[in-house]
Amino acid sequence: MIYGIVILSYLLDGVFLNVLSENTIFLPLFSLLSLVIVAPYFKKRRSSYYGMCVFLGFFYDTAYTNTYFLNTLLFLGIGFLVAKVFEPIQVSALNTYLIGLCTIVLYRVTVALFFLSLGLAHWDFMKFWKSITSSFFLNSAYLFLFFFFTKKIVKKLRKRKYRFLKIENLNS
16 A cells, blocks of 8 residues: 555656646655655565665656656665664654655755756756745645555554454454
């Protein structure tokens, strides 16, 4: 089900990118933020999490950008950092929100530096600032909604699994 959250986020990125124009104040990064939301559920399976980061970054590159392998590497790098940050701290809505906002800034700064270093863009602080702040509005709502949605689904699935195991043990 955790993979379903990531797939849904990937599809929502496409919906919002197609429905909303470039001149809007809402720039979705749902796919990237889904990696922040699901990272704590992969504590014992980090290699699966990193593999998911690579695949999601690759599909994000092919569907939504023309920067092949840039997002593949960025999603993997950000996934690695997010996993490391979540190791020593308790998972909460506030921590997930703050890590998500830091992820947005890190992603936007890295992409801007990449394009600037290749000479593919010129430096415009106001445009850069708008890309960061416009990401906060929609993505903040996404972080809160999907954090609680994911937590509720995982809790329900664990409860069902526990009930199944409990019933199975009573019959033996």
